[in-house]
Every structure is written in C-alpha cells, then in structure tokens.
Amino acid sequence: MKRHIRFLAYNVRSLWNVGSFFRTCDAFNVEKIFLTGYTGYPPRKEITKTALGAEEFVAWESQKDPLPILQQLKDEGWHLLALEITPDAVALADVIVPDRVCLIVGHELAGVPPEILSLCDQVTKIPMLGKKESLNVAVAAGIALHELRRKHRRA
Numbered sequence: 001m002k003r004h005i006r007f008l009a010y011n012v013r014s015l016w017n018v019g020s021f022f023r024t025c026d027a028f029n030v031e032k033i034f035l036t037g038y039t040g041y042p043p044r045k046e047i048t049k050t051a052l053g054a055e056e057f058v059a060w061e062s063q064k065d066p067l068p069i070l071q072q073l074k075d076e077g078w079h080l081l082a083l084e085i086t087p088d089a090v091a092l093a094d095v096i097v098p099d100r101v102c103l104i105v106g107h108e109l110a111g112v113p114p115e116i117l118s119l120c121d122q123v124t125k126i127p128m129l130g131k132k133e134s135l136n137v138a139v140a141a142g143i144a145l146h147e148l149r150r151k152h153r154r155a
Contacts, residue, residue, distance in 0.1 A: 005030045005148055006078065006102040010066050010116060011037035012137060013108060019050030020138035026054040028145040033058060036066035037107075070102070070119045078102050080120040083144050084112040085133075089125035092147050097122070103144055108137050 007030045009021060018040050025033055035041045041062040042048070042055040063069055070080055079097050082104045104120065106112035117123060126135065126143055135143070 002099065003148065004100045005145065006032045006034070006073065007141070007145070008034040008036060008066060008069065008102055008104045009039045009106075009137075009141075010104070010112065011107040011110070012039045012105070014137075015040045015044050015046035016050045017108070017136070017138040018044075019047040019055070021141060022047065022051035022054040022058050022060070024138065024142045024145060026058050027142075028149050030145065031059065033060040034066065034069050034102075035060060035062045036069065037064065066116060067119070070104075070116065073102050074119060074121075079122070080104060082106075082112045082117055082120040082123045083125070083140060084117065084123050085125045086117070086123050089123040092124050092126050092144060095122060095124045095147075095151075097148065097151075101148060103141065103148065105137050105141050 007021065007025050012018060021033060040047065047055055074080060077100060079101045081097055081101050084106065104112055104116060126140055
C-alpha cells in the first residue's frame, strides 16, 4: 500500500522557508500543502526563488485557521503528526504511522501551538546532539518527510 503524505505549516514567517517546503514536498511526493495562519503563499518572488518552480505543480491551499482543516483530515482518517519538541514527543526514528499522515510544523521559534497539538494523534521530534538543540523549520521538515518515506519503503 502507498503512503499518502500531506503537510501543514502554521505561522511560518519566512517566505524562503515556504519555498523550501514546496521543493521538499515535491521531492517526497507530498500530495498537498496547507499554508495556515500568517504563513505566506504564492505568488511571491521569495517563495519562487527557493521553490524553483515547485509551487506551480505541488497542490496547495491557504487558510487562516488550521483547525477546520485538521479536523476534516482527522474525520477522513488521516493521522495527524506534529513535529515539535514536547515532553511526550516520540523520537522520529521510533514513530510508527499509518499510510495516511499529515505532518504539521509551526512557527520558527514558537513551534506548534497547544490548540493544534491537542488535535494531533502523535508528536514527534528529531533528537538533537549539539548545543543549539534546534533546526531550521524547513530543514526539520525535510528530515521528517525523508524519514516518513524511508520507513514506508522498509515496511
């Protein structure tokens, strides 16, 4: 069975990060991107610069409020997986997800807010080994999407 992946970004400030989301989502065959909160959306030259045109063919939509989108996905049987550092977050290497998953990322500094986390089926984190203990949100999303695809190929 094929793994279906969707991606939701909430309140991501940097348009260059948004462009990276498009390019990365294309690379990992993400079905749709949801740009929510005040996350920017095409057409913007900053997005195009890093997306390298991927914003033209990766399906996306923009909505201010992510909660109705997430509730609809949940009602349709999608597994909501937040990428966030919380006390109960499961290491990305250990996360087990079904074949329909929506990866959720949040604000570059504030992360995924509690009202979104409360809807999620699971929270995952990328274990940090260095002193800074954080990654750029687009880099973190790329690592998580790669792991979701890699795990599926092994199963």
